[in-house]
Amino acid sequence: MTTTMPMPTNPASEASQAGRTTSTAGLPRLLPAAPEDLRGHLARYGPVPFRGMPGLLIDDIEASGLTGRGGAAFPVYRKLAIVARGRGRKVVVANGAESEPASRKDELLLRIAPNLVLDGLQLAAEAVGASEAHLYLHTGPTPAIGKALADRTAMGLDPLPVTITQAPPRFLAGQESALVNRLNGRAALPSFQPPRVTERGLGGAPTLVQNVETLAHLALIARYGPRWFRAVGTRAEPGSMLTTVYAPNRRCQIVETEIGAPLRTLLSSEADTQAWLIGGYHGSWLPMPDAVGLTLDNESLRRFGAAAGAGVLVAFPADRCGLAESARVVSYLAAESAGQCGPCLNGLPRIAAGLAELAGPSARRQVRADLERWAGLVTGRGACNHPDGTVRFVRSALTVFAPEISRHARGHCSATNRTPFLPLPDGMPTSDEDWS
Amino acid sequence: MAQTMQATDQTLRVNPINCTGHGVCAELLPELISVDEWGYPIVDPRPVPWTLERDARRAVAACPALALRLLRSSTS
Amino acid sequence: MNVTTAFWYASRATGIMALLLLTAVLVLGILVNRQGRLPGLPRFAVTSLHRNLSLLSVAFILVHVITAVLDTFVSIPIAAGVIPFASGYERLWLGLGAISFDLMLAMIITSLLRGRINRILWRAIHLLAYLSWPLAFAHSIGASKDLQQGWLLGLSVACAVGVAAAVAWRLASAARQVPRAARVATVFAEAKHAPEHVPGTARPARRTPEEVSR
Numbered sequence: 001m002t003t004t005m006p007m008p009t010n011p012a013s014e015a016s017q018a019g020r021t022t023s024t025a026g027l028p029r030l031l032p033a034a035p036e037d038l039r040g041h042l043a044r045y046g047p048v049p050f051r052g053m054p055g056l057l058i059d060d061i062e063a064s065g066l067t068g069r070g071g072a073a074f075p076v077y078r079k080l081a082i083v084a085r086g087r088g089r090k091v092v093v094a095n096g097a098e099s100e101p102a103s104r105k106d107e108l109l110l111r112i113a114p115n116l117v118l119d120g121l122q123l124a125a126e127a128v129g130a131s132e133a134h135l136y137l138h139t140g141p142t143p144a145i146g147k148a149l150a151d152r153t154a155m156g157l158d159p160l161p162v163t164i165t166q167a168p169p170r171f172l173a174g175q176e177s178a179l180v181n182r183l184n185g186r187a188a189l190p191s192f193q194p195p196r197v198t199e200r201g202l203g204g205a206p207t208l209v210q211n212v213e214t215l216a217h218l219a220l221i222a223r224y225g226p227r228w229f230r231a232v233g234t235r236a237e238p239g240s241m242l243t244t245v246y247a248p249n250r251r252c253q254i255v256e257t258e259i260g261a262p263l264r265t266l267l268s269s270e271a272d273t274q275a276w277l278i279g280g281y282h283g284s285w286l287p288m289p290d291a292v293g294l295t296l297d298n299e300s301l302r303r304f305g306a307a308a309g310a311g312v313l314v315a316f317p318a319d320r321c322g323l324a325e326s327a328r329v330v331s332y333l334a335a336e337s338a339g340q341c342g343p344c345l346n347g348l349p350r351i352a353a354g355l356a357e358l359a360g361p362s363a364r365r366q367v368r369a370d371l372e373r374w375a376g377l378v379t380g381r382g383a384c385n386h387p388d389g390t391v392r393f394v395r396s397a398l399t400v401f402a403p404e405i406s407r408h409a410r411g412h413c414s415a416t417n418r419t420p421f422l423p424l425p426d427g428m429p430t431s432d433e434d435w436s
Numbered sequence: 437m438a439q440t441m442q443a444t445d446q447t448l449r450v451n452p453i454n455c456t457g458h459g460v461c462a463e464l465l466p467e468l469i470s471v472d473e474w475g476y477p478i479v480d481p482r483p484v485p486w487t488l489e490r491d492a493r494r495a496v497a498a499c500p501a502l503a504l505r506l507l508r509s510s511t512s
Numbered sequence: 513m514n515v516t517t518a519f520w521y522a523s524r525a526t527g528i529m530a531l532l533l534l535t536a537v538l539v540l541g542i543l544v545n546r547q548g549r550l551p552g553l554p555r556f557a558v559t560s561l562h563r564n565l566s567l568l569s570v571a572f573i574l575v576h577v578i579t580a581v582l583d584t585f586v587s588i589p590i591a592a593g594v595i596p597f598a599s600g601y602e603r604l605w606l607g608l609g610a611i612s613f614d615l616m617l618a619m620i621i622t623s624l625l626r627g628r629i630n631r632i633l634w635r636a637i638h639l640l641a642y643l644s645w646p647l648a649f650a651h652s653i654g655a656s657k658d659l660q661q662g663w664l665l666g667l668s669v670a671c672a673v674g675v676a677a678a679v680a681w682r683l684a685s686a687a688r689q690v691p692r693a694a695r696v697a698t699v700f701a702e703a704k705h706a707p708e709h710v711p712g713t714a715r716p717a718r719r720t721p722e723e724v725s726r
Contacts, residue, residue, distance in 0.1 A: 192451045339695040341452035342476035346699055353703035377472050383453045431693045454631075458547055460556045500544050500559055502631060 027232065028256050029240050030216050032113055035144065038151035041115040048119045048157065049222045054129035055084055057222055061127075064226035065238045066218065070095060070174070070211030071282070071310040073237075073298065076218065079208055082198040083128040086206030090130040093183065093202070094121045096137045096212040097167035097174035100280045101332075101423050102312045105242035106212050108254045110137070113216060114148040120215025122158050123222050128208055133160040136179055140166040168435050169425065171281075171336035175384050176209050178338075187435035189338045190384040211310075213242055232258035237297045241311050246421070248272045248317035259308075260297040267315040274318040275400050277422075279309030281329050282389025284396035285322070305396070314422065321415035323404045325422050326397035327352070327359040333390045335428040338435075344387040347378035351394060361411050368405075371398065443483035445509045448492060450479050454503035461504050464495040483509055519583035524658055526576040528667070531652045533569040535671040537562060538645050539678045541638075546685055566620060573613055602655050609651035615644035645675060 036044065051057055062077035083090055094117055098106040110117060118135075125133050135145070141164045152158050165183055167173040173188040180201045182188040201207025210218075217239060221229045230238040237259045245253045247268050255266060267276055269292045276286040284306035286294070294300050298307050316322055334348035354371045357363045375394060378387035398405070407414055429435060448468060450461075457475035467488055468480040484492045484506070496504045540562035543550070550558055577593035588606065592599035594614055597607035622629060622637045652668060653659050659668040690698050 192453050334700070335696055337696050339692050342455060342457050342474055343452065343472065345695055346474040346476075349696055349699040350703045353700065377478075381452060381476070381478070383451070428697065429693060430697065432691070434693060456547065458555060458559075460559055463554050463556045496627075498556055498559055502626060502634075 027240055027258065029220055030109060030113060030116065030213065030242060031254070031256050035112040036115070038115055038148060038155065038157075041113075045116070045119075045220070045223055048122060048219075050123065050126055050159075051222075054127060057123060057127040057218075058084060060221055060226050061218060064221045064229040065236075066214065066221060066229065067237065068211055069213035069217065069241055069310070071100075071280075073308070076210065076214060079198055079210070080124065080127055082196075083130075083206045083208040086128075086199065089132070089203070089205040090128050091132040091134065091202045091205050091207040092121060092125045092128060092130040093134040093136055093179065093207060093209045094118075094162075094212050094215050095174055095176075095179060095209050096135060097179065098138065098310075099167075099171050099174035100282075100310055100312060101171075101425055102246070102280050102314070103244050103310050104252065105244050105254050105311060107139075109213055109216060109242065111142065111144045114145050115152070116216040116219050117212045118148055118152060118158070118162065119219035119222075120210075120212075120217070121162065122160060123219055124208060124210060124215060125160050128206075130208065131160070132202070132205075133158075133162045134183060134202075135162050135164045136167050136174075136183065137164060138167045138169055138173070140164065170429060170435060171333065172338055172384065172386060173435075175386075177384070179209055180207055182436075187432055189340060189435060190386075192383040234260040234297050234299070236299055241296075241308070243296070243311035243313050246312075246314040248315060248319075257296060260295050260300075263294050263296055263313070264292055266296065267313055269315070272318055273315040274320075275316045275322055277312070277314035277316060278306045280312035281333060281393055282385075283307065283309050283312065284392055285316075285326070285400040286396070287400045305392070317417070317421055319415060319417040320419075320421050321359070321404065321413055322397065323355075323401045323408060324359045324413075324415070325420060326393070326401065327355040328420065328424060329422055330355050330390060330394055330397075332424050333386070333393070337386060338384075341382040341387075343378045343381040347374045348387060348390055350374055351378070351390070355394060355397070358405050359408060361408060363409060368398075442485050442487070444486055444489050446484050446489070446492075446506050447481060447509050448479050448484060448496075449505050449507055450477050451503045451505065452476070454501045456501050456503075458500050460498050460500065461495040464498055465491050468492065469495065477504075479504075516582070516584045519579040520585060523576050523580040523583060524656060526572045526579065527652060527656075528658070528664065530569055530572040530576055531648060531668065531671060533565055533572060534645055534648055535674055537566045537569055538641055538675055540565065541641060542678045542682045546682065563623070566616075570616065570620065573616075577613075605651050605654035608647045609655060612644045612647035612651060615640045615647070619644070642679070649675075 032044065058077055058080045061080060066076045067073040068076060068079075083092075096106050096110055096117075098104070121133055121135070124130075137145075145164070149162060153161075167179070167182060168188050170188055172178050172190055173182065175190050176197050177191040177193055178188040180197045181191060183202050197207045197209060199206055201209070217229070233239045240256055240258050243255045243257055243266065245255050245266055249272070257266060263276065263278070267273070269288060273288060275288055276291055278284055278286055278301060284304065286304050286306060291304060294304065296308055296313075301307055316325075330348075331352040334352040337344050337348050339345045351371060351374050354367045354374070357367050358371075371394070375391045379391050380388060382388070404414060455476060457477075459471055459475055459477070461477055462469045462471045465488065468484065470478045472478055492506055496506050540558060542548075543558050544562050548558065549555060550561075577590075581588050581590045581593070586601040588599045588601055592606055592610060594610055594617070596610040596614070597603050598610070599606045618637050619641060622634050626634055649668070649672060658664050
């Protein structure tokens with residue numbers, strides 16, 4: 001089952017939706033009908049269920065099977081346990097730097113349910129024994145967050161003060177080690193791991209970095225328990241997730257759905273759709289109608305080499321050129337390379353140029369082989385998985401849009417609409433300031 | 437990965453941020469390290485064979501950027 | 513020639529050799545950093561030569577200091593080899609030599625411990641080479657009249673010119689270096705104009721931004 005929140009075009013207009021209370025197993029769980037202040041939040045969910053001691057929450061999180069909602073789907077209890085085991089000072093960070101241009105779920109969550117995220121941040125801090133709490137955002141403090149924090153401070157709700165740090169508008173800004181570097185006062189560039197940030201992060205301390213949606217789920221599991229969390233979703237991947245859904249002729253929507261829901265209930269599979277993009281710009285294109293039976297869980301998506309990622313779901317219109325748009329996306333991804341690692345620095349722009357050439361009318365025969373060779377050369381050879389994610393996107397585009405490649409090679413294109421469908425920001429980073 | 441009798445429990449890893457593509461490692465250990473078309477090392481991820489352990493240590497010591505490491509396989 | 517005169521000659525000779533070796537070590541060090549090559553030699557030769565010659569320089573300097581101490585014509589305490597201005601004889605010039613040698617020892621010890629110490633710290637100490645060499649040079653010119661005339665003067669001028677040229681090249685190379693944030697743009701530009709690369713051939717002669725930046 002799903003609950004849909006249309007994405008407002010301006011912050012002042014909030015869509016109203018009949019939402020049920022989340023003390024039942026159903027949905028919505030994370031998204032209230034309308035933005036709530038602290039009083040409404042506490043009235044709906046009850047008080048923040050601090051356990052009184054570090055570590056106690058971790059068993060519940062393990063039983064719940066909660067995985068990260070930032071894209072990597074790493075088991076949350078394992079990260080909590082590693083950080084909790086650490087010595088000395090510990091830090092927790094709520095990662096609200098959505099970074100992926102097509103994802104807007106964290107932005108919405110932080111606007112209409114910031115208290116749920118902040119509950120989760122404090123609960124996670126208690127669970128690992130942290131003495132420092134941070135919130136990392138592209139926007140910096142927003143009115144909603146500012147008000148939530150002010151209300152919580154006035155009520156003395158939070159054991160730890162929350163420091164807000166602004167993330168630069170870079171694709172890699174939300175990457176775990178880039179985030180820690182930014183919080184340490186340096187540019188938001190990834191570092192080579194080991195050591196992982198859970199062992200040595202902010203100021204050398206073990207650092208827990210969790211996506212804001214993950215923390216929201218954590219705050220609910222702390223209240224209602226792991227069995228409640230598992231009431232929806234699949235056994236291997238329980239719970240619900242927020243998705244950002246794009247479809248032909250429709251505004252972008254944020255949909256909270258149970259994991260394992262059939263994709264065709266979320267995405268159009270009509271004639272107006274030529275392909276699906278699952279998992280955003282590090283995700284995979286899926287061919288239609290082959291993929292129409294898939295469900296939104298990694299076990300199902302794996303069959304096509306795809307993964308849910310941060311929940312970006314696109315039904316790509318039949319009247320656009322998937323090849324040209326993919327080339328635009330890959331140019332963006334290449335421009336967002338940190339430029340620190342030789343293979344990524346050299347490979348991604350060349351892959352982007354090659355894909356752009358395929359999308360043009362006079363591609364050389366060499367280009368296809370070049371792309372495959374470069375894709376193999378960049379995979380696994382960077383300090384982060386930016387090249388790997390980009391290659392996954394590229395390979396899926398080359399597969400799904402193979403007929404379009406042939407058409408372009410003959411000088412034709414099947415698109416009738418040249419307006420870009422996939423959202424991309426303008427401008428390329430050119431100086432160190434763009435990363436700070 | 438099962439340890440064969442011929443391999444140590446160590447693997448070579450390059451820190452791609454520190455690596456500047458000197459290429460010294462590939463010259464000293466061509467059995468395990470080759471160079472891509474841009475001059476950066478492609479390192480065999482399998483455990484280092486005993487017969488090459490000394491050469492692997494030489495390559496690690498020789499890297500001018502200190503980018504090559506020999507790690508125990510349990511570290512990842 | 514008696515024994516002590518032999519010591520004196522040995523000290524002067526090993527001193528000159530040390531200056532030549534140190535000049536070579538510094539130039540090779542710059543070459544390593546800029547990923548330069550010596551014609552006909554593999555890449556690891558530049559690194560190896562730099563390291564081996566630096567150790568050889570230390571050996572020559574040790575003989576240089578010990579023979580100067582053993583020579584009884586002037587009184588130089590052994591401590592003057594590492595403690596600056598501890599010598600009554602030519603206090604200033606020998607002092608500079610001692611400082612230079614101390615810096616070298618710091619560089620070599622940190623380099624032997626390279627894997628274990630912080631990279632930034634290692635690099636900061638290694639940059640002291642640019643202080644150590646001029647001090648050694650000043651010591652060479654000032655501590656004895658040898659290098660102030662004749663063909664030895666020519667030799668020392670050649671060393672100075674060599675170092676100056678290498679340092680100038682190093683600075684120019686750094687100025688040309690593409691800053692990190694601009695590297696991707698450079699590759700994009702190259703990718704658009706690149707000739708087709710044939711896979712399996714050796715690294716192309718065309719320089720990548722990483723090479724350009726070194």
